[in-house]
Amino acid sequence: xxxxxxxGLIGLGxxxxxxxxxxIERQAWFSKRAGVPIVLKKIATRHPARQRPVRLxxxxxxxxxxxxxxxxxxQVVIELVGGLHxxxxxxxxxxxxxxxxxxxxxxxxxxxxxxxxKAAARAGVSVHFEASVAxxxxxxxxxxxxxVANEIQALYGIINGTSNFILSEMSREGCSxxxxxxxxxxxxxxxxxxxxDLKGIDTAHKLSILSLLAFGxxxxxxxxxxEGIPEITHNDIHYAKDLGYSVKLLAIAKREGNELELRVxxxxxxxxxxxxRVHGVYNAIYVKGDLxxxxxxxxxxxxxxxxxxxxxxDVVDVARAIxxxxxxxxxxxxxxxxxxxxxxxxxxxxxxxxxxxxxDRPGVLAKIARILGTHHISIASVIQPDRRRDHIVPLIMVTxxxxxxxxxxxxxxxxxxxxxxxxxVAIRIERG
Numbered sequence: 001x002x003x004x005x006x007x008g009l010i011g012l013g014x015x016x017x018x019x020x021x022x023x024i025e026r027q028a029w030f031s032k033r034a035g036v037p038i039v040l041k042k043i044a045t046r047h048p049a050r051q052r053p054v055r056l057x058x059x060x061x062x063x064x065x066x067x068x069x070x071x072x073x074x075q076v077v078i079e080l081v082g083g084l085h086x087x088x089x090x091x092x093x094x095x096x097x098x099x100x101x102x103x104x105x106x107x108x109x110x111x112x113x114x115x116x117x118k119a120a121a122r123a124g125v126s127v128h129f130e131a132s133v134a135x136x137x138x139x140x141x142x143x144x145x146x147x148v149a150n151e152i153q154a155l156y157g158i159i160n161g162t163s164n165f166i167l168s169e170m171s172r173e174g175c176s177x178x179x180x181x182x183x184x185x186x187x188x189x190x191x192x193x194x195x196x197d198l199k200g201i202d203t204a205h206k207l208s209i210l211s212l213l214a215f216g217x218x219x220x221x222x223x224x225x226x227e228g229i230p231e232i233t234h235n236d237i238h239y240a241k242d243l244g245y246s247v248k249l250l251a252i253a254k255r256e257g258n259e260l261e262l263r264v265x266x267x268x269x270x271x272x273x274x275x276x277r278v279h280g281v282y283n284a285i286y287v288k289g290d291l292x293x294x295x296x297x298x299x300x301x302x303x304x305x306x307x308x309x310x311x312x313x314d315v316v317d318v319a320r321a322i323x324x325x326x327x328x329x330x331x332x333x334x335x336x337x338x339x340x341x342x343x344x345x346x347x348x349x350x351x352x353x354x355x356x357x358x359x360d361r362p363g364v365l366a367k368i369a370r371i372l373g374t375h376h377i378s379i380a381s382v383i384q385p386d387r388r389r390d391h392i393v394p395l396i397m398v399t400x401x402x403x404x405x406x407x408x409x410x411x412x413x414x415x416x417x418x419x420x421x422x423x424x425v426a427i428r429i430e431r432g
Contacts, residue, residue, distance in 0.1 A: 004037035005319040008068030008099075010090060011080030012045035012052065012061075015104060015131070018308030019078060021054040023315075034316045036323040042068050069093045076318050078311060079103040088112060095119045095127075100328065102314040104131035104307060110208035114218050117330040126328035128314035133206045134159050134283040136306030137299040138313070143213040143287070150289030152214040156430070157251040159206045161281035161301045162190045162197035163229050167247055167266075168279040170234045177232065189281050199228035200249060200264040207251040210285070211262055215255060216337030219262055225345040227265035231425055236355060239383060239396050240268055240427075243353070246276040247427065258340040261348055268353050268429040346405035351380070351429040356395040356414070357422035364419050365395065375410035377402040392421050398429070 007023065009016060022030060023040040031037045043056070044065040068074055069090065077094040079101060081087050087108050094101050101120070103109070109116065109132055120127045130140045134157070143152070158164050162184055169180035181198075184190035196202045204221035211219050229249050237247050245268040254261045269276045274296050278284040283301025288294055300306040321328045358364045369379060383396035399407075411424050 002036050002323060004031075004039045005034075005076060005322055006039055006041045006071075006074045007076045007078065007315065008042045008044070008071065008074040009040060009078045009080065010044045010065050010068060011078075011082070012043055012047070012050075013080065013082075014304045015307045015311065016043075016045070016078075016080040017052050017054055018304040019080070019311050020056070022308060022312055024054060024056075030312070034319045036319050038315065038319050041074055042071065044068055065090050066093075069097060069099075072097075074099060075322060076100045076102065076315065078315070079105060080311070081105075082107070084108055084111065088116075091116060091127075092119060095123045095125060098123050098125055100125045100318045100322075101127045102131075102311055102318065103127065103129050104311060105129075106132040106202070106205040106209060110205035110221050113209070113212060120330045124327070126318070127330045128318060129209070130314050131307045131310035133209050134285060134297070135299070135301040135303060136309045137283055137285065137297050137301065138310070139210070139285050139297045140213060141313070142295075142297055143210070147287065147289050147292060147295070150291045151255075152253075152287060152289055153255055154288040155210060155214055155251075155253040155285065156275060157203075157207065157210065157283070157285040158248055158275055158278050159251055159283050159285065159301060160197050160200075160203045160249060161283060162194055163200075163203070163249040164278065164283070165189050165281045166198075167229065167232070167237070167249065170232070171237045171241070171246065172279075174234055174238070176234055177230065198230055200226045201228075203249060203251050203264045207253065207262060207264060210251070211253055211260070214253065214287070215260055215339050217260055217339040217342075219260075219342060223262075223342065225263040225265065229266050232266055232427070233425075235394065236353075236425060236427065239355065239385075239394075240353065241271075242383065243268075243381070243396075243398060244271055245269060245353075245429070246271055246273075248275060248278070250275070250430065252430065255339070256343075258338055259343050260339045260341070261343040263345060263348070266427050268427050270431065273431075346403070346408075348404045349401055350404075351401060352377075352399045352407055353427040353429060354395075354397040354399070354411070355425040356397070356420060357424070358393055358395050359419045359421060360391045360393045361419065367417060367419065368395070368397075368414055371413050372397075372399070372410050375402075375406040375413075377406060377410055
């Protein structure tokens with residue numbers, strides 16, 4: 001009989017409970033699928049007495065992660081506590097002890113990925129992180145294995161379910177941002193403090209990981225342009241529909257030669273684009289490769305079971321490799337990047353949607369158009385909705401191709417006009 005692979009689990013929250021339940025209740029079935037016995041030897045959690053939908057044997061649970069990290073029989077550590085600290089220290093200790101690590105911690109990998117992968121390489125072990133991006137969608141394995149022969153040209157991702165649910169509700173129900181957020185919180189799709197999701201930071205963490213795999217380039221989230229969705233109103237979504245677009249919070253990566261652009265922001269997409277049809281808490285990643293063409297990875301991007309599925313897939317990969325005696329390497333160390341420059345946001349060119357809040361008087365359109373023209377921004381279309389009682393009217397414009405730096409300069413000048421009553425909303429347009 002093959003020697004069992006001993007596993008330790010640190011973190012018994014929503015996802016950790018799902019992982020533990022499968023490893024305990026389906027041990028024989030799961031081990032058969034892996035081709036080697038897999039045993040969950042120890043679980044570390046701060047709340048061992050908490051009631052959970054899984055039966056835990058006496059002695060299985062500990063409060064002390066060192067009971068896992070210092071156990072020489074445990075070969076694989078699953079880290080599911082999240083955050084930077086103490087997760088970073090626990091992961092480092094596991095690697096020093098020559099234990100393979102499986103994690104869903106996108107923030108830790110985004111900020112300290114290269115350091116972690118180098119530590120794994122020195123120890124001769126690996127770090128696996130399929131669950132760190134898009135829950136149960138196998139995008140990590142897809143980029144590393146399925147598309148390995150391709151030069152990735154572009155990647156567009158809806159990879160934050162909270163933001164996508166809010167924008168979907170605003171589109172479908174015509175409700176306000178605040179009402180959609182409240183609904184998301186009531187359904188358990190949004191945290192009590194959802195700032196990381198709504199400001200685009202969570203998406204930036206995930207884009208950092210995808211960039212490393214798709215382009216071999218490590219880019220810190222702080223180095224990217226990141227803009228969230230709180231300024232988007234149901235009116236913007238309504239006007240976008242009239243223009244033939246949907247509004248999505250996108251992670252965008254594009255390669256041109258040895259230059260790469262990485263950005264996160266609300267985006268107008270043509271209604272016929274596949275990502276426009278991704279609603280609710282679902283995630284999707286649209287990838288263009290030079291050999292395979294266009295690919296769409298779609299599914300549930302969060303939750304106990306989709307994320308546990310991704311963690312368990314990594315467990316099987318590691319267990320099979322250990323059983324076969326084959327060497328393992330962290331995926332991110334396999335690619336030597338040809339990227340030499342990250343393109344500054346000011347150099348990005350594209351089309352734009354503007355919503356100006358103007359005083360209702362003659363000559364407003366002419367003043368705005370004159371300033372745009374001065375900054376070499378040409379207008380493709382204009383919508384002027386009906387007048388309102390407060391004499392503040394929205395003026396909707398869509399531009400032709402323009403450079404970001406010139407757009408921001410023009411909007412700063414326009415917003416100083418006495419005829420403008422609120423800061424102009426600008427949403428970038430992607431054709432995909």
